[in-house]
Amino acid sequence: MTQILTAFGWFAAIAAVLGIILAAASKIFFVKTDERIEKIKECLPGANCGGCGYAGCEALACAIAKGEAPVNACNSCSDEDIKNISKIMGISEDIKTVRMRAQVMCSGTKDLAKKKYIYEGVSDCVAANRLSGGDKVCPNGCIGLGTCVAACKFDAIRIINGVAAIDYEKCRSCGACVSACPKKLIRLVPENIPYWVGCMSADKGAITRSYCDAGCIGCKLCEKNCESGAIKVTNNVAEIDYTKCVGCGKCESVCPRKIIWSAYKKASVETAEPANPESIKSPAETDVK
Amino acid sequence: MSISAILSLIVTAILAENYIFSKFLGCCPFLGLSENPSNALGMGCAVTFVMTLSSLITSLINKYILIAFDLEYLQTIAFILVIAALVQLIEMFLKKSVPALYSALGIYLPLITTNCAILGAALLCVQSGYDPLTSTIYGFASGLGFTLAIVVFAGVREKVAFADIPKSFAGFPIALVTAGLLAMAFAGFSGISV
Incomplete structure (x- = not known):
């Protein structure tokens, strides 16, 4: 029984120390990410076809969020998806896309x-x-x-x-x-x-x-x-x-x-x-x- | 430990007992991240960093906690815990400081956690009875060996990518053949006694 308790105690201690270090590190190395990227990514088809010229849907989502790519850069998106992306980006006017x-x-x-x-x-x-x-x-x-x-x-x-x-x-x-x-x-x-x-x-x-x-x-x-x-x-x-x-x-x-x-x-x-x-x-x- | 013993340890760990070419540990990132030398170098540095630190910390934990309290049978779990935390740390560091390398490493960075080379280094140190300082040196040298292997391999693969390879061999098959040939070349070092 004592052996189990020692094992438990020491592992809890090791885990706690590591946890504290990681918690501190996550504060030190905090990177502000654009929450729009995730939302835009959900609207994209996720096939990573590369048709837009970016490495994949994630890369395109980043580019759209940064304003480097137009909201209708993805040919595979339906009109509704593009509307959703423009909403996320705060663009209100209708974007005409030639499919x-x-x-x-x-x-x-x-x-x-x-x-x-x-x-x-x-x-x-x-x-x-x-x-x-x-x-x-x-x-x-x-x-x-x-x-x-x-x-x-x-x-x-x-x-x-x-x-x-x-x-x-x-x-x-x-x-x-x-x-x-x-x-x-x-x-x-x-x-x-x-x-x-x-x-x-x-x-x-x-x-x-x-x-x-x-x-x-x-x-x-x-x-x-x-x-x-x-x-x-x-x-x-x-x-x-x-x-x-x-x-x-x-x-x-x-x-x-x-x-x-x-x-x-x-x-x-x-x-x-x-x-x-x-x-x-x-x-x-x-x-x- | 004498200087010559340390030097011999380093040379052996890098060349003769190279983790990839002689122990066949850590082959996943070796094959997955060797498409261009600069990413391979980044991965090699990350692995070296994690390996050095994890060898030090695991040998300290082993000596002062596990052996002291008769908990050696929990080595694997303790070591994995430390390695996972270290990888998490390096991931956060890279995301902040070198985002380009972070995105290039992609999924392979968290996979260092389960990289057998790193756990292997930690366990081998314990089995060979190295003290913490020797373990650290051994871990660092093993990491250098891994870096050497992956960078050399990436260089070769970069050249092979432009070669006119039969379709059935293109891509992964030729990479495996290349790795085999490199392993044979490194096998030549096993005759060296330093």
């Missing part, structure tokens, strides 16, 4: 785009790209091995028929896929754009036609038919000025290659779950696994 989403600028699914060889290496677009720019003949075609899928922290990308497709609902526009894609085929576009051109081939029409049935041939039909002057064909590929596009849909109907997509139509097709996934699964998809 963005990622878009894969390629329509060359594996039955439409020709391949120059059969790739059997590592299932990674960067690796495939090193082998003379991937297996597609098109130098600007989606390789479809899913490097962007792996980069996406929000599970918003799937490979459908050999081409990456973004789930617009899940995309938080962090830009991880944009930097992951070795072909630079993924862009961040305003979330609610009505139309987009699904090709980035800069080759002349005849050449593009020779290797892909879904390539922009630069025929300028869309440019001529666009009433608001939003489409320009530059470098043999049509490009839509999203600030001018009114969403009339003329370009979609005149495009002979059917590569001007109505964002929402395509989204509903791509995100729809196939009835029997096993039977529809393409070889390209199986490769990714």
Whole structure:
């Protein structure tokens, strides 16, 4: 019994001494921290995707609290989160944010785009790209091995028929896929754009036609038919000025290659779950696994 | 203790019986914080500081409390208590004085608490029967050995990061291979008798 008591007594004494030292130290080394940082951090998604350019959500919270970053610096925040952050920061006026989403600028699914060889290496677009720019003949075609899928922290990308497709609902526009894609085929576009051109081939029409049935041939039909002057064909590929596009849909109907997509139509097709996934699964998809 | 004995103790603790490369203690921060030499140096200094102080305090506690009152069977608990308090202290100090290092060390700083190298140093001192002064010297030298190992390793890793490594080896696997090669290099010191 005495032994237990001695042990108890001495340990209590050691702990008390250490406790006092620590208590004193916490007074001496007291650092005033901004309590807003914690609150802001709670509003941020916490995925640490790095899309804002800071090391993580905590770093962004610090930057916002210091006023170095705007309250809407995080693309992944919902409008409500941004409102909450502005409330914490004491900013009352409504902050308009242009929400963005990622878009894969390629329509060359594996039955439409020709391949120059059969790739059997590592299932990674960067690796495939090193082998003379991937297996597609098109130098600007989606390789479809899913490097962007792996980069996406929000599970918003799937490979459908050999081409990456973004789930617009899940995309938080962090830009991880944009930097992951070795072909630079993924862009961040305003979330609610009505139309987009699904090709980035800069080759002349005849050449593009020779290797892909879904390539922009630069025929300028869309440019001529666009009433608001939003489409320009530059470098043999049509490009839509999203600030001018009114969403009339003329370009979609005149495009002979059917590569001007109505964002929402395509989204509903791509995100729809196939009835029997096993039977529809393409070889390209199986490769990714 | 003669000067030559102390010198031999120091050299042995730094090179021949390096905590990481020969005793394989403290591998967690060694692998986790060796991506660039300056952070590694910071971690090494923190570990050296905690190791030196904890060796001194634990050997004092051991000598004047645990042995004196027949409480040696509680060594581990007593030592952990001291180490935890020391780490807490150094954490507060760094947060105030070197915030950059504090954020760079991140989670590894509190993890020094459970770093086996530090508890190992304290326990080894007791087992070898060192007096408090020798323990302190031993703890400091062991900390220097840890710092040397982590800084050398970080330097190598920094170079390796730019090398063209097969994808399956990139990152952690090549780090482990590097650590193994370094351990083999340090094994050469074990033949030295000082």
